[in-house]
Amino acid sequence: MRSLLILIIILLSQEIVHAQRTPSEIAVFNLETNELIRLTFNEFADEEPEWSPDGSLIIFDSDRAGSNDLYQMKPDGTDITRLTYDSAKEDHGAWSRDGSKLLFQYDAGSNTDVWLMDKDGKNRISLTENSARDGWAD
Numbered sequence: 001m002r003s004l005l006i007l008i009i010i011l012l013s014q015e016i017v018h019a020q021r022t023p024s025e026i027a028v029f030n031l032e033t034n035e036l037i038r039l040t041f042n043e044f045a046d047e048e049p050e051w052s053p054d055g056s057l058i059i060f061d062s063d064r065a066g067s068n069d070l071y072q073m074k075p076d077g078t079d080i081t082r083l084t085y086d087s088a089k090e091d092h093g094a095w096s097r098d099g100s101k102l103l104f105q106y107d108a109g110s111n112t113d114v115w116l117m118d119k120d121g122k123n124r125i126s127l128t129e130n131s132a133r134d135g136w137a138d
């Protein structure tokens with residue numbers, strides 16, 4: 001069943017002045033029923049959705065709080081939880097195979113690094129520390 005559901009991003013055409021990126025939404029498309037279920041509803045950029053290995057959660061990134069951060073939600077769009085809170089740009093989230101940890105790109109401005117944290121946002125550590133651009137963990 002899970003393989004028949006596709007996460008897609010809807011790009012919205014209207015320009016929103018205060019959004020940092022193009023407004024977009026996350027939706028699930030059911031290949032059996034051709035049903036499109038929209039999961040996010042706001043004028044900000046919600047992007048890069050990734051299923052957890054067991055299908056119980058979706059991580060994504062969003063600039064809805066000003067800074068770009070990682071969030072997670074249930075596949076029906078409920079229980080949205082913010083996972084990162086600082087001013088850096090966190091995106092490109094990816095699940096570990098056992099679903100316990102998240103890899104992501106941490107962009108502080110002049111430089112990016114790959115970070116790792118528990119799926120609830122705790123125990124963040126940087127895996128790379130150098131002046132080159134390291135990223136795209138997924």
Ligand SMILES: [Ca+2]
Pocket residue numbers: 023024025026040041042043044045046
């Ligand atoms: Ca949005």
Ligand SMILES: [Ca+2]
Pocket residue numbers: 067068069084085086087088089090
């Ligand atoms: Ca941030």
Ligand SMILES: [Ca+2]
Pocket residue numbers: 111112113128129130131132133134
């Ligand atoms: Ca770096």
